[in-house]
Amino acid sequence: MGQDHHGHDHGHDHTPASKEERMENARRVCQQHGERFTPLREHIFGLLIEADGPIKAYDLLDLLRPEHGSPKPPTVYRALEFFTRLGLVHRVEALNAYITCDHMHDGHSAEFFICETCDRVQERHAHDHSECIPKGFVIKRSVIEHYGSCVDCTAAAA
Amino acid sequence: MGQDHHGHDHGHDHTPASKEERMENARRVCQQHGERFTPLREHIFGLLIEADGPIKAYDLLDLLRPEHGSPKPPTVYRALEFFTRLGLVHRVEALNAYITCDHMHDGHSAEFFICETCDRVQERHAHDHSECIPKGFVIKRSVIEHYGSCVDCTAAAA
DNA sequence: CCTTGTTTGCTATAACATAGCGTTGTTTTG
């Protein structure tokens, strides 16, 4: 189970964790990396979880505002850099947006399926590209984002 | 030949066209789409060809400047939108850069291998992702960019 | 020629992101 036709887990069975579980996971990952899960970081990670999908840095900044005075861009960008470095958040390149990650990628890149109608995003481990890499090219990271229509929105459109 | 282990052409044998050929191709594609290849567009496409790799919009703007007075951002962004719409140029999302395309994608997306050491980019037709799409998801376009080290730079580093 | 639509130039502004610095708070070390 969890194995697809390529012989490794693409996350098809991935059960989305609850918000509490996601927060706990973030706390644990920070500890494992010897990093601090400060109140500010927890606050921002909570907003990312609540967003429940890709969110833009400046929207995050707006959400941070009421409880946090008048935060400036570096505040949110620093947290995003931190979480991205720990693999807890991904940047969705073509949306200029950020999204939490529940996966244990372990060297895999992420692969996103993004519905442009309802804005929902499904994440998986990246499909294996090893068979079609130019000879000798060493991949350090991959950006893989598929844009289109999810099953529900496709059905609704018909 | 030109067929890889997945049974379709990924462009492994793709011979880079000369600059003149690339310009001619652009002219032809414009005609086929009933669009105008104006002097401004030709000028900008020429700069994109000369760049011979990903180039940023504002760098393009600088190159345009000497011959063209004082062009403003919309000038270059409009041309980039035009060429992108016709498939003559791709945006490299994670670089905020633009690059000419010699491929006949015909519904395929592009897939890029980008060396972060020498900045050279190899483009191919995208690897087929149809086997690992979430059930019912209809992909309209894909962003696939691999970052790492090309064969030459890997060898040079060792 | 006149109409219609496209392309271009321009001003202005929006949206996204980082540099650098001083302060505060935490951790480490003697």
Next chain:
DNA sequence: CAAAACAACGCTATGTTATAGCAAACAAGG
């Protein structure tokens, strides 16, 4: 514990990327 070292934070300022909107120039078709 005290001093030193480091990490996180707040802030100002600026850099970078991209678009909106309008008017003039231009091309195409009747």
